[in-house]
Amino acid sequence: MTLHEPMPATDAEPLPDPVPLMGCPYKADPYPLYARMREAGPVHRVLFPSGVQAWLVTGYDAAHLALNDDRLGKNHDRGNDRWRARASIMPEPQHSQLQVHLLHQDPPVHTRMRRFVTDAFTPRRIEELRPRFQELADALVDALPEAGPADLVTGFAAHFPFQVLAEVIGLPPELSARFDRDWGKVVQPVGPTDPGRPLYEARLHGLQSYIADVVTHQREHGGDDLLGRLVAARDRRELTRAQLDSMIFQLLVAGQEPVTNQIATALIALFRNPDQLARLRDDPDLLPRAVEELLRYDSAFELTTWRFFDQDNALHGTGVPAGDSVIVSLCAANRDPRRFPDPDTLDLDRTPNPHLAFGHGIHFCPGAALARAELRIALGTLLARLPGLHLAIDDADIEWIPAVLGRGTDHLPVGYDRRL
Template identity: 85%
Template sequence: MTLHETPPIGDDVDSLPEPVPLTGCPYKSDPYPLYERMREAGPVHRVVFPSGVHAWLVTGYEAAHQALNDERLGKNHDRGNDRWRARASIMPEPQHSQLQVHLLHQDPPQHTRMRRYVTDAFAPRRVESLLPRLRELADALVDALPETGPADLVAGFAAHFPFRVLAEVIGLPPELAARFDRDWGKVVQPVGPTDPARPVYEARLHGLQSYIAEVVAHKRGHRDDDLLSRLVAARDDGELSQEELDSMIFQLLVAGQEPVTNQITTALIALFRHPHELDRLRDEPGLLPQAVDELLRYDSAFELTTWRFFAEDSELHGTAVPAGDSVIVSLCAANRDPRRFERPDELDLERSPNPHLAFGHGIHFCPGAALARAELRIALDTLLTRLPGLHLAVPDEDIQWIPAVLGRGTNHLPVGYDRRA
């Protein structure tokens, strides 16, 4: 048994350990059997992550929905207690104070004030106007793939498409967009102070921080009608602090790319495992809007939410939770709850209604949801249309899922196809 593996957990509810370990390759490959047993045992469970952080995990749909809207639960890291802070592997100072005051870690009224700056940039009407350009970006990436398979759809498509879209939406100039290092996005994956990988983590952090400073300086000298320019102007007008500006750009660059990259891979893997549905989607592109929401529900790239905290000792669905302990919602477990979704473990591309929680709920509902849905529609349509015979080129069990704590996806997706149309 390696450090990345955990002892097997039995199939029955009574066999669940205390706390439940959320670690190991089997768990990352398929967390759903464990989530099913946890839902059956109750809505809230004490869990432990690879870093040693203990948390309270919410697993059922109704419990998750309520927790996401619970005004008692705050997102600001200042609420975390010493037990959480000792093992949470949060960013070192000064970077934590400089880059972690973005929307995901803010509560009202700060959250309300900051969120209004990004809402219009990701509004559905604006996303709709960008669709022709998004299709051009997707086609250009497919044009660069080999004439025939095999190919790695992460390296050749999924790792680049979301960032190129993001650059267009927020106003990141091409010369700066070309210099963005995807590895910088890994700074959101916790690396503890004693971890041998900590120096690499900190180097990435410094690189990203320097990049953000370049973006701000460029936009200050080249104002335009785009989101980045408006954020810089808000800082110059005293409406945002420097830390808020840098943190919001940090969130845009990281949260606006990697989750969509991962969602493209989870969606494709789900379709490869259901070849009849893949063929149907290729033949009936009108199904794409419903199919995208079903693929988001079936296996979401946002597996777990980020931390939430009670300011005082509280009760959560009958479970006593100490103040400052981390509370995390399992979006994937909620989206497979049979009490909310009929046949939840089946992929039904025509499922309706489909009130999944892949983008969260409440005040922290993902502001980029409309853009993410559009990216997934265009990515799937382009790949299925232009790569006839698209299929997985390795055995399913050889897929290597990323070890990220909160997300699902794969860094490589080897595929085959008949030709590039």
């Protein structure tokens, strides 16, 4: 069977065109739909809640090729008017000021900008900081109730990744304490006529003002940390003001919210597979391999951000007009049975495990080593210090966030016997 051949037909109803990617059932469990799409072919036109239509790539081989396809660029200037009318919803001037970060750049600009951040996230540096990360995790568990119930998002997962990020990038405590996690919701689309638009714009202005304060503080007090180096690069005119603000925006939002969600999705996966939870609790040496499998099994970064052809092109046999958005489903790729045997089973012994949870190619997540360390510490600490850890609500009552690109929940009520 080749990439261009669909898998054998099933008795399922034909997929609509476009395929709607919205609604509570879809967010709660998108995998049955992704399986149908993979079986029908590697590329499908899809419809998002904002009304934007895009081309979704499913299947592991197709995803891997798309992530490495240099015909597909990330710069928003490539988007056509149809895309811009509905997808480019962050208002001006904020769109121009906050949306020119690494995720929306192409070489050679992307190459130059990425060099400023890679040193801060090397595996060696992350390992050196690991004892401090463990201190932060233990302090958060110390603050939980002595016995359940507790909410492991509001009590742990919503704080741990940001505290770690602050250590890594050099965000001082006084500014770290002022950060409002609610600002991260500016990446969740809210159209111009949506009743929630005023709140969206208030979040956007609050975050932009915060970024300005970060820049001012680093210019006056910054040292040899990532934020200090970025501000110094701006002062040397190696970065524009918009690039500086956008990179800080990306660090603050993309650098912590996906890890918050991944901690939650990993815990949910373990709650649904209590035998695997028990194995991991009893054998912490499984953590490195377990984290890779949990990333594959239910990635918090469900879909990639937009990519565009600069001229009409074919993608795996499907014609895609210039400026239409192309999105890769990382979750669909990671459950492809042609790459992963028994892909819907959580198997902590799975090896090799070449999942695409962090993307691939030039846009591979620069913070992957940090995210892996955070997940190992978070899961290891929670399982070791909260014996009897279990979900305290019905699985069906988990409220999945309505984010377009990500998977997660804002609340995860749990019970446990005691806090060690």
